[in-house]
Amino acid sequence: MKMNQEIIARQKRAMAEKGLDGLISISPENVAYTTGIVVPSQSLMRWRHAISVLTSDGRLAMVVIDMEESTVRAHGGVEDLRVYREFTEDPMDKLCEALTDLRLERSELGIETEYIPEKDFATLQRKLPHAVFVAADAIFQELRQVKSGEELGILRALSKITDKAICDVLKHARAGMSEMDLAGLLVGGIFAAGAENFKLMIIASGERSQFPNVGPSQRAIKKGDIIRMEIFGVKSGYHAGVCRTAVVGSPTPEQEKIWANLIECKYLVMDLIKPGASCREVYQKFLKKFSELGFEPISFVGHGIGLFLHEEPYLGRYAGKTLEEGMVLAIEPLVFIPGRMGLQNKDMIAVTKSGCELLSDYTPTDRLIRVG
Numbered sequence: 001m002k003m004n005q006e007i008i009a010r011q012k013r014a015m016a017e018k019g020l021d022g023l024i025s026i027s028p029e030n031v032a033y034t035t036g037i038v039v040p041s042q043s044l045m046r047w048r049h050a051i052s053v054l055t056s057d058g059r060l061a062m063v064v065i066d067m068e069e070s071t072v073r074a075h076g077g078v079e080d081l082r083v084y085r086e087f088t089e090d091p092m093d094k095l096c097e098a099l100t101d102l103r104l105e106r107s108e109l110g111i112e113t114e115y116i117p118e119k120d121f122a123t124l125q126r127k128l129p130h131a132v133f134v135a136a137d138a139i140f141q142e143l144r145q146v147k148s149g150e151e152l153g154i155l156r157a158l159s160k161i162t163d164k165a166i167c168d169v170l171k172h173a174r175a176g177m178s179e180m181d182l183a184g185l186l187v188g189g190i191f192a193a194g195a196e197n198f199k200l201m202i203i204a205s206g207e208r209s210q211f212p213n214v215g216p217s218q219r220a221i222k223k224g225d226i227i228r229m230e231i232f233g234v235k236s237g238y239h240a241g242v243c244r245t246a247v248v249g250s251p252t253p254e255q256e257k258i259w260a261n262l263i264e265c266k267y268l269v270m271d272l273i274k275p276g277a278s279c280r281e282v283y284q285k286f287l288k289k290f291s292e293l294g295f296e297p298i299s300f301v302g303h304g305i306g307l308f309l310h311e312e313p314y315l316g317r318y319a320g321k322t323l324e325e326g327m328v329l330a331i332e333p334l335v336f337i338p339g340r341m342g343l344q345n346k347d348m349i350a351v352t353k354s355g356c357e358l359l360s361d362y363t364p365t366d367r368l369i370r371v372g
Helices: 005-018 028-035 066-075 091-101 118-127 137-145 149-172 179-193 206-210 253-272 279-293
Strands: 022-025 051-055 060-065 080-084 108-111 132-135 197-205 226-235 238-248 300-304 311-316 328-331 334-337 341-344 347-351 356-358 369-371
Touching: 005 022, 005 028, 005 051, 005 137, 005 149, 022 028, 028 051, 028 060, 028 137, 051 091, 060 066, 060 091, 066 080, 080 091, 091 118, 118 132, 137 311, 149 179, 149 226, 149 238, 149 328, 149 347, 149 369, 179 197, 179 226, 197 206, 197 238, 206 226, 206 341, 226 341, 238 341, 238 347, 253 279, 253 300, 253 328, 253 334, 253 341, 279 300, 279 311, 311 328
Parallel strands: 022 108, 060 080, 108 132, 238 369
Antiparallel strands: 022 051, 051 060, 197 226, 226 238, 300 311, 300 328, 328 347, 334 341, 347 356
16 A cells, blocks of 8 residues: 555644654554555564654655665655664664654654663663653554545455455365365465455364364364354455354254344444444443343454554443544454354444445355355
């Protein structure tokens, strides 16, 4: 994704409201949010800093490691690029140079204090003693909750890609296949469908379906098994999380009862999602319906999603926010029965002007999916 001018304008407005002269992004998510560039190794090796500086008047500078210079230059959009050599140069020196050249060495600057390592922050404060650094983590968190039109377009397409990849794999699921067999199909399928990457692949069958976040194993699928399959497709740094549940053969009456409740919960939550709705009240109304099953619920039924797997706002018991048009949520009614099985349906939802839009609409989920 190229640098998004709507996002830049939002950051400039936020700086004006907070009295800041610049915003420094240092986490992979917020660097991508500001510049539109995903620096491949930044999230894998934390010492490989990629940093962006946006001034209150819209100027942009970026600091990047030499290993990633060619990738960033090929992407384009950043004219003021400062490159440091791995192991021999300190990225904080390059950041201080950029801030000085931008005439921000005596300014009030927002920075991600929750991400930057303590020693690097100390270096900044020592080298720029007249600058005032304030925590900007909440600013980025707030801004990223409401998606731009371009972000919505990415997430809408990616939701369908992710949903289709899971649906296509489940069509091939048969007793005797292993979870690893399904994983191989899913990896190939999600790339073939158009994703650039993926995260947190969950394939859990039989009694393993009770475990929330386990990857695939060599376990052979048997007739009567529940198969719970979840994956986060990734494109341009954005994530779409979808989970589907299937049964090998015919479901038991208990499984059908549980699934019917979960789908009723899905539609209840969707009916409640609209601008101005209280996140806590949505959760409380979901809880009333879910409690009919008699199982212990998790502390949320949905969460924001975008450049990170879980973002604000949460639809949960501790939530204090209200929904706004442009927010994107993953809603996931689920049941984990200790020692037996787990059932879950996870969908991507966009908050619209008058309600919501189901983004992951490829797979029919009103009935528990049956596979061979």
